[in-house]
Amino acid sequence: MLLRLEAVSKRFGRDWVFRDLTFVLKRGEAVALLGPNGSGKTTLLRLMAGLLKPTRGRVARQGLALYLPSPPAFHRHLTAREHLLHDLAFHGRAGDWKGVLERFGLPENRPLAAFSSGMRKRLALARLLLLRPDLWLLDEPETALDAEGRGLLLEVLWEARKEAGVVLATHDRALAEAVADRSLRLGEA
Amino acid sequence: MRLRRTGGLRPGRLWAARRVWLLALRDLRLEVRDRFGLLSVSAFLGVMLFVMALALGPDEGPLRRAAPGVLWVALAFMSTLLSTRAFALEVEDGTLEDLLLTPGGKEWIYLGKLLFQMLLLLPMGLLALLVVGGLFYLPLERGFALFLTLGLGMLGYASVATFYAGLLSRLRGREVLLPLLLFSLVVPVVLAAVRATVGLLEGLPGDEVAGWWQLLWVFDVVYLTASTLLFPLVMEG
Numbered sequence: 001m002l003l004r005l006e007a008v009s010k011r012f013g014r015d016w017v018f019r020d021l022t023f024v025l026k027r028g029e030a031v032a033l034l035g036p037n038g039s040g041k042t043t044l045l046r047l048m049a050g051l052l053k054p055t056r057g058r059v060a061r062q063g064l065a066l067y068l069p070s071p072p073a074f075h076r077h078l079t080a081r082e083h084l085l086h087d088l089a090f091h092g093r094a095g096d097w098k099g100v101l102e103r104f105g106l107p108e109n110r111p112l113a114a115f116s117s118g119m120r121k122r123l124a125l126a127r128l129l130l131l132r133p134d135l136w137l138l139d140e141p142e143t144a145l146d147a148e149g150r151g152l153l154l155e156v157l158w159e160a161r162k163e164a165g166v167v168l169a170t171h172d173r174a175l176a177e178a179v180a181d182r183s184l185r186l187g188e189a
Numbered sequence: 190m191r192l193r194r195t196g197g198l199r200p201g202r203l204w205a206a207r208r209v210w211l212l213a214l215r216d217l218r219l220e221v222r223d224r225f226g227l228l229s230v231s232a233f234l235g236v237m238l239f240v241m242a243l244a245l246g247p248d249e250g251p252l253r254r255a256a257p258g259v260l261w262v263a264l265a266f267m268s269t270l271l272s273t274r275a276f277a278l279e280v281e282d283g284t285l286e287d288l289l290l291t292p293g294g295k296e297w298i299y300l301g302k303l304l305f306q307m308l309l310l311l312p313m314g315l316l317a318l319l320v321v322g323g324l325f326y327l328p329l330e331r332g333f334a335l336f337l338t339l340g341l342g343m344l345g346y347a348s349v350a351t352f353y354a355g356l357l358s359r360l361r362g363r364e365v366l367l368p369l370l371l372f373s374l375v376v377p378v379v380l381a382a383v384r385a386t387v388g389l390l391e392g393l394p395g396d397e398v399a400g401w402w403q404l405l406w407v408f409d410v411v412y413l414t415a416s417t418l419l420f421p422l423v424m425e426g
Contacts, residue, residue: 051286053425064292073283077222078215089211090291092204111222 001062002027002135002165003048008057010043017043018186020057027134030157030166032176032183039187041169042070045137048167063134064091070140072124076113080106080123087127095130104152117144125156136160138168142175154178205297212288212301217308219278226274227309230267234317237263242324249326256325257386261379263317264310264339265346269368271309272350275302276358285358295421303351303413310347314339331389334398338389341405342382345412346375352416356423378412381405 003025010017017040025031033041046052047059049067074083084097101108104122112120121144128136141153157179160166170176176183220226241259245251279285288298318339322329329335353370357363385401 049286049290051289065290067286067290069283069286073287075219075278075282075284077219082218086211086215090208 001025001060003062003065003167004058004060005048006058006060008047008054008059010040010047010052011055023184025135025165025167027163027165028161030161030168030180032180033167033169033186034171034173034176034183035186041186042139044186045139045167045169048135049137061135064131065135065137066128066131066133067137068124068128068139068141070143071117072120074112074115074120074123077111079109079111080115080126081108083112083123084127084130087131091131093131095132097130100126100130105148118146118149121145122149122152125153129156129159132164134164136164136166136168138166140170141168142170142172150175205293208291208293208297209300209304212298213304213308216275216278216302216305220274220305220309223278226271226277230270230309230313233270234263234267234313234320237266238317238320238324245325252325253327253390256321256327257383257390259325260317260321260327260386261342261383263321264314264343265372265375265379267313267317268306268310268343268346268350269371271306271313272347272354273364273367275306275351276354280358289424295424296417298424299351299355299417299420302355303347306347306351307344310343311340314343327390334389334395335386337402338382338385338398338405341402341409342378342385345378345382345405345409348409348412348416349374349378352412352420352423355420378405378408381408 001024003023005021005023008021008023009019021044023031033044035041043052045067047054048061049065050059050061051067078086080101081097084101088095088097098108104126106115106119106123106126112123115123121141125141136157141157142150145153154175157166157168161179166179168176168179238259241255242252245255245259276285279288289295315336318327318329318335321327350367350371353367354363357366357370360366381401381404385398385405388398388401
């Protein structure tokens with residue numbers, strides 16, 4: 001068991017985003033979170049990551065969980081190489097950062113301020129692939145990606161689910177069907 | 190139960206110390222490339238000291254008497270500005286959550302941000318000391334003792350400022366709230382630092398100033414320990 005949510009509810013002010021949600025994710029599993037805007041997909045991902053606390057219920061995680069927000073967050077004054085090297089060092093891991101950057105078609109030494117949103121999304125995926133977390137929490141990973149980037153995303157997600165657990169929030173049914181074993185619909189009465 | 194990972198995490202104090210160092214160096218790199226923080230602090234320092242010198246001068250007596258107070262007001266504002274920058278870099282780029290998701294305790298984030306500030310504050314403080322020396326007829330013969338006072342005072346001030354900057358980093362109006370919360374808590378540090386500086390400039394022997402240094406040291410240890418222990422709690426989601 002990588003992730004377990006037991007009767008989790010979340011409220012902002014007077015509004016309940018969701019109530020009594022129970023969910024288990026095992027290694028090698030991929031789950032898609034579906035639902036309209038405002039249905040609580042991002043909130044649920046952030047709860048799973050530990051960035052938010054549930055109003056009620058309990059969230060249990062094992063191993064390294066990494067959350068990819070939409071849009072991904074990077075320091076604009078650092079280069080892709082510096083970002084990946086810092087991430088590896090912070091997490092105490094080693095990896096072929098150069099090979100990963102080549103695979104994703106990203107320049108090593110250009111500051112992130114000069115990256116397009118698609119390039120930033122590619123770098124975020126490259127970062128996850130390099131750090132190999134146990135739990136991948138992805139918020140709309142397909143946005144801003146071109147056709148080639150989308151192909152890379154599918155490859156990466158298939159690689160990830162061999163040894164980790166994946167939860168992705170998406171509006172793209174085709175992506176959800178291609179990657180996920182099951183889906184969780186939010187925002188339904 | 191923890192899951193085993195290939196090339197996984199290396200726990201322990203040495204590893205935490207490495208993270209502290211890496212974070213401080215990364216922030217230093219960001220600040221140097223951004224230039225906004227360093228330029229605004231330098232401009233503030235220059236303008237403030239120059240205006241105070243013009244207002245209190247040109248006679249040597251009033252300038253010398255006011256010098257310790259002016260120096261510490263400048264250092265306090267400088268530290269407040271830099272502590273805001275330490276977390277503003279993360280908030281502006283949205284990267285604070287990445288740091289919070291890094292496994293292990295969160296103390297290293299606080300200590301890394303504090304180290305980043307001290308790496309900037311000490312040279313900037315030394316620069317301020319030299320400028321005050323030039324403009325306010327400050328005798329700098331006891332340079333090492335003055336620098337020790339500066340280091341102890343700044344550590345105490347920055348340890349509280351960094352804690353509050355982290356606590357307020359995700360709130361609107363943090364620039365207003367930070368000085369309000371901070372100044373009430375750091376009064377003893379500023380007072381002890383000013384008294385030690387006055388003592389040194391009046392030529393008091395080292396053992397008479399040592400009492401203020403000891404007081405500064407005690408406040409440094411208390412503030413640093415309390416902030417390090419409390420920081421992970423205030424950064425929880």
